[in-house]
Amino acid sequence: MKVVSVVNQKGGCGKTTVAVNLAACLAAAGERVLLIDMDPQGHAGLALGTHGDGLEATMYNVLTDKEEDQAPLSEILLEKDDKLWLAPSNILLSAVEQQLAGKKRREDRLREHLAQGVSSYDYCVIDCPPSVGLLTMNALRASQVALIPVDMSPFSLQAIRRLSDTIQVLCSRASHMIRMRVVANMVDARTNFSRRMLEALKKDYEGILCKTIIHRTVRLTEGALHGVPVRRLAPYSTAHEDFADLTMELATADADL
């Protein structure tokens, strides 16, 4: 199983949007896909029409060390589309960081769960929260690829540098290889500003920047409102084309995925 974390501590750069639509495109291409929501906001679920608050079991139950609350990953999964399963989350997940504070191997809990019972999937895509704490570390320790969405802003360019330092430390500390890929998101072809930011991105991150760019389009937010990936809402839109291209690029590029 190939595991991809969609990660960036910069808020609102498109992590959830990229994770949900990449997962949906991989499933449409015939792969068995597990989408894990590691954000207590539960937005990956919301983007697929699932409200985390009403659920009996979520990622909290998988990661907690409180015996009476525990559940295996395979038991919390919801089938959201053909070949697309979701491991949902809600606000309870935010309690895990304090519960596991100081405990050994707390950063490996997700990796251990993925090794146990869900290897019948071809891909696992993980949506991360806007921080680099225990939840994101769990996602990275379980991943071969870190996919970093970047919106066209000076704050985001600065965030990549910081994130790439964190990932390198993680790799050397745990002798674990993670391949970084950056994907430009919210690119507005009409403005000079976007073009200049994209140029800066190409200059600084040429080796790891995806060729595919995701254009700014309200279609992507509309999809989230309707609880469906954009391929279901608007199959002939630029948004869907961008994600189909991105999926093809990631799945074929030196067999990243």
Add this chain to the structure above:
Amino acid sequence: MKVVSVVNQKGGCGKTTVAVNLAACLAAAGERVLLIDMDPQGHAGLALGTHGDGLEATMYNVLTDKEEDQAPLSEILLEKDDKLWLAPSNILLSAVEQQLAGKKRREDRLREHLAQGVSSYDYCVIDCPPSVGLLTMNALRASQVALIPVDMSPFSLQAIRRLSDTIQVLCSRASHMIRMRVVANMVDARTNFSRRMLEALKKDYEGILCKTIIHRTVRLTEGALHGVPVRRLAPYSTAHEDFADLTMELATADADL
């Protein structure tokens, strides 16, 4: 001194943009303003041309309980414009949450510092990170107003409900009054989608929604790139008009500010 926290756990909804431009407009109106960056990303500083990494003393030194690292708030301030001072941050600030874990009154540290040495300011505006952890709790405990920027997205509407619950718990637990105000941001008057989200916002939050809306405009991101508030970059733009209106509205509305 009136203290306003700009807060929302949803990432990328415009917290830093609103905090920086509101502070700049208050200063332009003749008020003495302190802008505190409570986000380890240090983006409020970046938006005013200050890179946190090179600084000797930041908000980390104010909030840490490690004696050898401590510094008073008054000593870390940088004057960024006429009547506008910045208390900067960098990544070190993210260490405070673990350092203070389990310690008494850890949520009151900022409030205590504000009470000690900086009351010669008229306003204090606090930029919060995209989470509701110790840093955001410190900001809220020190504030009379919680200003919640919301972008036009289903994820953000859901975030307000969660945040309003958190603030109400905080108020009752600490018998501390915080007035909530919501400000619509990134409103694109051209799309139906924005209009529909704005309608939903008006229906659900009528009593606390600001009349002023901040329109989507690339000018605001350009300002951050140049390290200046939009009133300096484009004084006759819609962006500057929106922020001047918002500042007037907040400063006069039942004397919120």
